[in-house]
Amino acid sequence: MKTFSTLDIYLSSFLFLNGEEPDLTIKNNKVAFNFDANDNVYRLMAEFNTNPEIPCLDLITAIKTLRGKMLSAKESITGNGGRYGYNHR
Numbered sequence: 001m002k003t004f005s006t007l008d009i010y011l012s013s014f015l016f017l018n019g020e021e022p023d024l025t026i027k028n029n030k031v032a033f034n035f036d037a038n039d040n041v042y043r044l045m046a047e048f049n050t051n052p053e054i055p056c057l058d059l060i061t062a063i064k065t066l067r068g069k070m071l072s073a074k075e076s077i078t079g080n081g082g083r084y085g086y087n088h089r
Contacts, residue, residue: 003023003036003037004036005034007031013065015035017062020044024070024073031070031073031074
């Protein structure tokens with residue numbers, strides 16, 4: 001099956017908020033959000049580009065959820081155990 005891959009956490013959060021679950025992959029220390037390339041994903045991407053009204057707190061929760069998954073994925077690869085990103089010193 002074909003996939004759509006993006007580094008954009010905001011687009012990914014919008015897709016996630018609308019029921020599309022991404023798989024995460026890491027390449028060159030960057031996390032990519034991978035979605036099934038289906039009609040719904042393309043419809044949602046077109047909708048995202050029209051600047052739709054969306055519940056602010058719901059989108060923020062989706063962003064936080066994906067950011068947490070993103071950091072967990074990086075920690076599992078790098079073995080930093082919580083010392084990556086905001087906790088890095």
